[in-house]
Each structure stands twice: as structure tokens, then as C-alpha cells.
Amino acid sequence: MTVHSAAVKTTIRALLTGLLCLVSLSAAAVELDDLYEAQVSVNSQAQAERQRALEQVFEQMVVKVTGNSGVLSEDAVKRAKGQVSDYLVQYGYRNENSQQWLWASFDESKVNSLLRTIDAPIWGNRRPRLMVWMAQEQNDGTRDIIASDSTTVMKQQLLNRARERGVPVALPLMDLTDRMRVSVTDVWGRFEQPLQRAAQRYTADGLLMTRVYRSTDPDTNGDWVFEWQAIVGNERVYGREVGNDPALMAAPLVDSVAEKLAELYGIRSSDAESDALTIRVLQLNSIDSVLSVEKFLASLSIVKQVDLLEFGDGKAEFTLQLHGDAKRAQQTISLDRRMQIINDNPFAAVASVPEYQWQN
Structure with missing residues (x-):
């Protein structure tokens, strides 16, 4: 019937x-439950410091929602930042690792209305979780896979910026199971099949494959290069970041990935x-x-x-x-x-x- x-x-x-x-x-x-929230570190709870921090938090939230820092140059966003209390739902202070943070949440409807006036993408709160396979070439030519227990600044910066930009990521354990399934050659060569199979245990929705090396190209003056490819379903996006310190390159990497994914999944008016x-x-x-x-x-x-x-x-x-x-x-x-x-x-x-x- x-x-x-x-x-x-x-x-x-x-x-x-x-x-x-x-x-x-x-x-x-x-599903991100903090899409319209953000936090920044502060030195005090003084009024002037609070106003400055709220404006910074507002900017951080707008970039997270849109996936694009370019919207901060829009006049409408600049005006809204100056009237941040019109969008504010609540704010508070918290202490983590001896550092004081100001946290704030903003009105989703008002923020979205603002973003529609400038035709910015609105990237919803359901976002693909990316399995990060990253291989770094050392100065002596050896190559290592960045694992979840890595203590490098680059790994921590990657996780911090991914959290800030609302890009869910996971790093491999590189335990015996992973080592039996994936080699550094697989990651360096960005061979999809073994990396996809190994990612299944992490319930990831896609891959972010990255290789990090020092360039021999005279045009880049020996700088470090991050070459990356992200795959979600049959969608593929690519990028290349160049800088003189690999420890500081993970943040631009995440920024580029967020921008490309927001273009795929974001909604414009x-x-x-x-x-x-x-x-x-x-x-x-x-x-x-x-x-x-x-x-x-x-x-x-x-x-x-x-x-x-x-x-x-x-x-x-x-x-x-x-x-x-x-x-x-x-x-x-x-x-x-x-x-x-x-x-x-x-x-x-x-x-x-x-x-x-x-x-x-």
C-alpha cells in the first residue's frame, strides 16, 4: 500500500x-556546532581590550563561515565589525594553559543576511572530514609521514588553523596497521587507492594529500614548497604554497583548502x-x-x-x-x-x- x-x-x-x-x-x-563562534587570546578584561578582541573574533567567525578571508575587505563587513554588538549573542572569558581567551557567539541569521548582501559564500555546518596524508622531505633527503603523535610546530599549526577555519581533519596514527597499508612512497606519490583504503578506519569523507620539500628552482630561492591535493567524492582541488619556513606553512595550506572547499559547497545569493x-x-x-x-x-x-x-x-x-x-x-x-x-x-x-x- x-x-x-x-x-x-x-x-x-x-x-x-x-x-x-x-x-x-x-x-x-x-556537523560543526560552533560555526558562528570564535575565540582570541587577550591580556586583560579591560573595555578597550574587549572591544578589540570582539572585532577580531567577529572577523575570525566571518572567515570560518565563508571560507574566504577576502570578505574582510568588503565595506559592509568593515561597518559590521565596527558595530559588532549588533551581531553579538554572548561572550565570555576562559583560561586554557595559563592563557586567557575571549570567546563570543554571533547571530546566525544576521550574519547570513550580511554575507548575502556582498554575495559571499555561506558554507554550512556539515563539512567533510579530511584525512591528512602529509610527507615531508628532510634536508638529508629522507622523507617522513606526519603522524597524529608528531610534536612538530607544523603539525600543531595545522590542527589549530583547521579548528579556526572549521575544516575537520584527522592525522594517521601510523601504528602497525597504518604502516602495513601505507608507505611514505604512497603519500609522496599521492597514490589514491592505498590512501583511501587506509583512511577507512578513520571514517574520513575525503583526503588531503600533501608533500613538503625544499625547492631547487632558482625562482623560489630555495624556499619550501607545499604541494597538495584534496579529494572529496569525485571532486578534486589542488594548490601549491611556498614559504621560507615549513613550520609556518601549515596555516596557509589550510586557508587554501578551506577557500577551495567553500567554493564547492558554499551557497551564494x-x-x-x-x-x-x-x-x-x-x-x-x-x-x-x-x-x-x-x-x-x-x-x-x-x-x-x-x-x-x-x-x-x-x-x-x-x-x-x-x-x-x-x-x-x-x-x-x-x-x-x-x-x-x-x-x-x-x-x-x-x-x-x-x-x-x-x-x-
């Missing part, structure tokens, strides 16, 4: 509205006319599972509205009203491992009715 839209909505919402608050999300892609996308989801054997899928879809920043068209025989069809195009919506949906596409590549052209299998 197949039940159609009106009956489904009336029955589900009348009988099971309370269940919505009990349905939890456990996405593979990381000038994007093509909003699309509608109909999808079919299988393996929905209870109303609870339908509610779970509906709540998941509604949580995506690219989705304006979710309408349940029909439900029956273990499957449901939903129509999604979107901010932007359908292909980008499919990319965003596929970041969650519970939604396994079964009749199309989610990063290729959009199918007429893409089918997903719900694996809760």
Missing part, C-alpha cells in the same frame, strides 16, 4: 510530532535560480525512519524546504526546495554515510529521481 502526501503528513505530524526531538543525527561528515530536487529513499521500514530522513534533509543548509510526497513499501519520495542547484545538493547529501546513493554517482550529472539507501 502507498500512502500519499496529505495523508502522510497529517498522520505523521498528528501522532508522532514528539518523536522529532528524539531523533538524533550521527553524520559521518562533521547570486547562484543560479533555486532548483527543486526529488529523491527516493529506500529501506525506510518505519515512520520513525521517515522522520529521521526528513529531519536530516531539513538540516542541510542548501535545503530551504522538505516535502514528503509519498511513503510505502519501505520507500519514500521527498521533494527538496533548494538554495542553489541540484547537483550541489546531491554532493551535500552524499557527505553523510547514512545516505548511500544506489542508482547514480552523486558527483556526476543529476539523475531524474536519484535513489538512496538509508543506513541508520
